[in-house]
Amino acid sequence: xxxxxxxxxxxxxxxxxxxxxxxxxxxxxxxxxxxxxxxxxxxxxxxxxxxxxxxxxxxxxxxxxxxxxxxxxxxxxxxxxxxxxxxxxxxxxxxxxxxxxxxxxxxxxxxxxxxxxxxxxxxxxxxxxxxxxxxxxxxxxxxxxxxxxxxxxxxxxxxxxxxxxxxxxxxxxxxxxxxxxxxxxxxxxxxxxxx
Numbered sequence: 001x002x003x004x005x006x007x008x009x010x011x012x013x014x015x016x017x018x019x020x021x022x023x024x025x026x027x028x029x030x031x032x033x034x035x036x037x038x039x040x041x042x043x044x045x046x047x048x049x050x051x052x053x054x055x056x057x058x059x060x061x062x063x064x065x066x067x068x069x070x071x072x073x074x075x076x077x078x079x080x081x082x083x084x085x086x087x088x089x090x091x092x093x094x095x096x097x098x099x100x101x102x103x104x105x106x107x108x109x110x111x112x113x114x115x116x117x118x119x120x121x122x123x124x125x126x127x128x129x130x131x132x133x134x135x136x137x138x139x140x141x142x143x144x145x146x147x148x149x150x151x152x153x154x155x156x157x158x159x160x161x162x163x164x165x166x167x168x169x170x171x172x173x174x175x176x177x178x179x180x181x182x183x184x185x186x187x188x189x190x191x192x193x194x195x
Contacts, residue, residue: 028160031075
């Protein structure tokens with residue numbers, strides 16, 4: 001199935017759920033469930049240079065710059081739900097592997113001192129892989145959606161054509177040329193009575 005490059009949804013639509021189709025944004029299939037999903041923005045590319053300074057400054061800066069948006073009723077299809085379930089099972093397997101490696105390490109700690117660093121490395125590597133895989137199971141990662149850097153819209157990467165076609169029409173703008181494909185700007189103020 002061919003997918004679009006990006007689809008932008010205004011923050012108000014995402015937060016209330018009004019106008020969000022009952023179709024999966026990734027696959028275009030009917031939603032089997034609507035979930036509360038916390039979407040986040042990506043850190044800026046330059047922030048990764050802070051890893052040269054240290055991990056703490058990197059996480060501090062990306063935490064400060066992070067924009068979040070909570071969707072009250074984000075559609076999840078059966079394929080996304082199944083994929084998330086398999087990823088969680090994989091994360092559980094990696095966690096059990098880390099526990100197993102740690103148990104073996106405790107058992108052989110005094111008898112084979114040469115294996116200590118290998119056991120510790122294996123345990124830490126399994127735990128890191130567990131955290132990474134579990135994070136990939138989050139609905140925001142499964143649906144490939146992220147908050148724009150300004151926090152005004154949600155960008156769905158490679159949205160399914162059926163999802164994009166089911167979206168309500170963007171507000172029409174009178175006057176200057178249309179802005180880029182984001183609904184975050186909304187209609188001009190002059191079109192509403194009382195403004």
